[in-house]
Amino acid sequence: MNPLRAVKGMNDVLPDELARWQRVEAAYARTMRLYGFREVRTPLVEPTSLFVRAIGEATDVVEKEMYSFVHHDEALTLRPEGTAGAVRAYIEHGVPQSEPVTRWYYVGPMFRAERPQRGRYRQFWQTGAEVFGDKGPASDAEMIDLLVRFLREIGVPDARVMVNSLGDAAARARYKTALVEYLTPRVSTLSPYSQRRLETNPLRILDSKDPRDIEVVAGAPSILGVLAPEDTAHFDTLRHHLDALGTPYEVAPRLVRGLDYYTRTLFEIKGATAKLGAGDTLVGGGRYDCMVAELGGPSVPAIGFAAGLERLVIASDATLPAHKTDVYVAPLGEAGIEYGLVLARDLRAVGIATELDGRKASLKAQLRRASSLGARFAVIAGDNEVASAVVQVKDLVAESQETVSRSDLVAAMRRKLEAAS
Ligand code: AMP
Secondary structure: OOOOOOOOOOOOOOHHHHHHHHHHHHHHHHHHHHOOOEEOOOOOEEEHHHHHHHHOOOOHHHHHHOEEEEEOOEEEEEOOOOHHHHHHHHHHOOHHHHOOOEEEEEEEEEEOOOOOEOOEOOEEEEEEEEEEOOOOHHHHHHHHHHHHHHHHHOOOOOOEEEEEEOOOHHHHHHHHHHHHHHHHHHHHHOOHHHHHHHHHOHHHHHHOOOHHHHHHHOOOOOHHHHOOHHHHHHHHHHHHHHHHHOOOOEEOOOOOOOOOOOEEEEEEEEOOHHHHHHHOEEEEEEEOOOHHHHOOOOOOOEEEEEEEHHHHHHHOOOOOOOOOOOEEEEEOHHHHHHHHHHHHHHHHHOOOOEEEOOOOOOHHHHHHHHHHOOOOEEEEEOHHHHHHOEEEEEEOOOOOEEEEEHHHHHHHHHHHHHHHO
């Protein structure tokens, strides 16, 4: 029989690796709380129509990357991103009626049937956030600033922020016309995929990684030239705010992103290129001022971002202390095991990380395991110790050993660990 394997593009995260994830997640939760965000959890499965309406029919995600299925006549999809579900939940629970500004963050798995490569998977995790109800560029600037701080905290030294503005629907329509006018005479030099995009979604050609498209796009007009005055003012104020915060950024007038819902501010943060190569986009985000109304809610402006957790973990330079237990309980013989079980429970009750060896292995094997787990002390108990209500406490670094009475053990271990730290 063939060995069973995980689905292609979907990864196990084993404990050593997960410790790195947890550090990034903890830093994320800390940052978000500092900025007034609260965590939200929405389902992994949503109605397919939610993503078609929110993300847009002619996007790569909706066209070819969704895991969709029909269950009892219901068309369902494994969520490919977090914003659509957050907006649905925001509307469904009447949140806009109960608070003027809502700041939510989330962490969870997303699903896209993409070609797997380093930093690109079919099940991947995103840490993301949404701000509902604040249309001012200060919230855009705060979001970018918090991301730069968070990336610095997790040890991504070379984060580069790129910002652009997509204006409103009218500006995008004007830009689309200008872009099509520019691209049409050059259509034969585009990749076949982009040739088709010219009809369906020309803005996406700007995002192509195909060298033929990159060359043509380099001379394309800038969307910043066709923005309405209010959109230009929003963008200019955002830039002032970022300057005031001392957050470095580049203006990237040809930046577009794979999801159709953005209006005005759009941004991307790249980093750790040496480790991630072409997949070095850590964060993507932007304003989506029309989505809440388009999905049946009131007219509420919003801005959000999502960052790939796997990419953040790869990008993070932060080193981790090895997995460590404080005390290793090494029982000898049957009576020692039950005695050790209770000792270990009592040590954990006061916050001392303790592992009990229940293998009935030799003392030598147990002490070897204690050292490999980084335990400072081993608590040894055989028949004699059980009979006299004592234990042997061995300091695995100093290599010294002493007899401690059972009733003093917890206090003695606290003292010893404190002295050793
Ligand atoms: P998006 O939701 O497409 O705007 O992507 C936001 C971020 O999610 C990207 O910058 C990546 O860090 C991450 N991401 C998107 N797709 C994938 C994927 N297939 N595998 C891993 N990370 C991804």
